[in-house]
Amino acid sequence: MNGIKRFYGHLPIRWKLALWSSIVLFGLFATYNSLQYYVLNSWMMDQEERHIKEKMNEVQNFFADPSHLIDRNSIINSSRFLENIVEADELIRIMDRNGNLIVGVANNFSEEIIVSPIESGDLELVLIDGKHILVYRRPLITPGFVGYVEVIRDLKTYERLRGLIFLVTFSAGMGAILLSGLGGMIIAKQLLRPIAALTETMKRIKMRGLKERVPLDANQKDEVADLSRMFNEMMDDVELSFQKQKQFVEDASHELRTPIAILEGHLSLLNRWGKKDPEVLEESLKASQQEVERLRKLVLELLELTRLESDQFEIGEEEIDPVTIIEKTIANFELVHPDFKFVFHNLVKDKKNNSLRVAERHLEQLLMILLDNGIKYSQDKKLLEITAETNEMSKEWVFRIKDYGIGIPKEDIEKIFDRFYRVDKARSRAKGGHGLGLSIAQRIVSHYKGNIKAESKEEQWTEVIVTIPNAP
Secondary structure, three states: OHHHHHHHHHOOHHHHHHHHHHHHHHHHHHHHHHHHHHHHHHHHHHHHHHHHHHHHHHHHHHHOOOOOOOEHHHHHOOHHHHHHHOOOOEEEEEEEOOOOEEEEEEEOOOOOOOOOOOOOOOEEEEEEOOEEEEEEEEEEEEOEEEEEEEEEEEOHHHHHHHHHHHHHHHHHHHHHHHHHHHHHHHHHHHHHHHHHHHHHHHHHHHHHOOOOOOOOOOOOOOHHHHHHHHHHHHHHHHHHHHHHHHHHHHHHHHHHHHHHHHHHHHHHHHHHOHHHOHHHHHHHHHHHHHHHHHHHHHHHHHHHHHHHHOOOOOOOOOEEOHHHHHHHHHHHHHHHOOOOEEEEEEOOOOOOOOOEEOOHHHHHHHHHHHHHHHHHOEOOOOEEEEEEEEEOOOOEEEEEEEEOEOOOOHHHHHHOOOOOOOOOHHHHHHOOOOOOHHHHHHHHHHHOOOEEEEEEEOOOEEEEEEEEEOOO
8 A cells, every 4th residue: 555655656747637537537437337337228128028018918918808718729729829929039838727838939939948937026037048038927817728828038139239238338438538548648738838837947047047937828827827927926036135135245345345444544554653643543543433433333224124124023013193203303303413404394183193003213213214314415405394194094194304405316216225225325425324224214114014205306305205004
């Protein structure tokens, strides 16, 4: 049994499909043919029994004629009548009460056939010399004679027809099974063609890289086609993820290289002769401290971004008042940036039901990133406008932070939320940015199933719009 299981387990799927289709069709054909054979066999036997009963009734009616006395001599002289009604493979004979033959007429049948007494009624199927014989015996009682009539019929025609039906049904069943096996192989091959293409694509991906895709037929809409499309979409995501990871490593290396090079340069300067020059020493230490601070911020931002992209992000369940958080954050920024003007537009209509289910620290971090970005890229007009409003229909909070700075080119709007992406890398680095703030902001918003986007007019203004649904 275990050997059969192992053998079956090693079979390809197409052979399994062909095997099971053959087994199922074999069961169906065997059941159908058996039922058909049984019905036909029963019908033919009923026909034989009905025929022999009709013949018996004909004989009985002849001898029941009241117009003349039926005695032993009349029965002997009835042979001509019996010869007229007897058929091929049939024997009609009349016996007296002692079992002695009075008259017998046969057609292609032996008159000397011996039939044992019938035990199960007056009609019985018996086997004599390897032949199936149907025997019908009825008493014959007249005023001048007491005996019985036997109608005996050889069922060789019935046997021949039954054998022919069995041969036809068996041959048809075997042919159907062979055809079903062949058809199962063809169908399995057609059904498994997309899976074979999927397997071949995986092999090519292993050998050539992530750019390989499963070829698709636009007219194919079945489940296997859906699987192939899903696989291609998954590979697109994987390839994009690898590209982003590669870009992340390259950008992170580039960002780390600059402060490290500056630190290395100042340390070399100090090591050569700067230790004896207080002015050079002070300048080098100050520059090194600035670069270390930049490295610290970069590492903290990378760690924060990694935490947000992992499963460690904890969704806040507490109800907070966003307006209060916004006002507190603006107050903190006003202390640090007294030269900037912060204008808060509170457009919340329902002042009583103004809560939002977001962690307070996450909303603060989001606001700090967006306000800090607005300050960095503002020019002469040092004004930031913050707007908060609620959408009663969709139960969403909408936050807008608008600055009047350098703006963002139209082709860069969709890219500013990518890690390390900066519109003008030189100017951004000079302002102390690493290009991670908006990526962190986007991750925070996405964890709360919200949306963040930017609108801008170059050299005039930029507005970041955050929408967060208020979960019930």
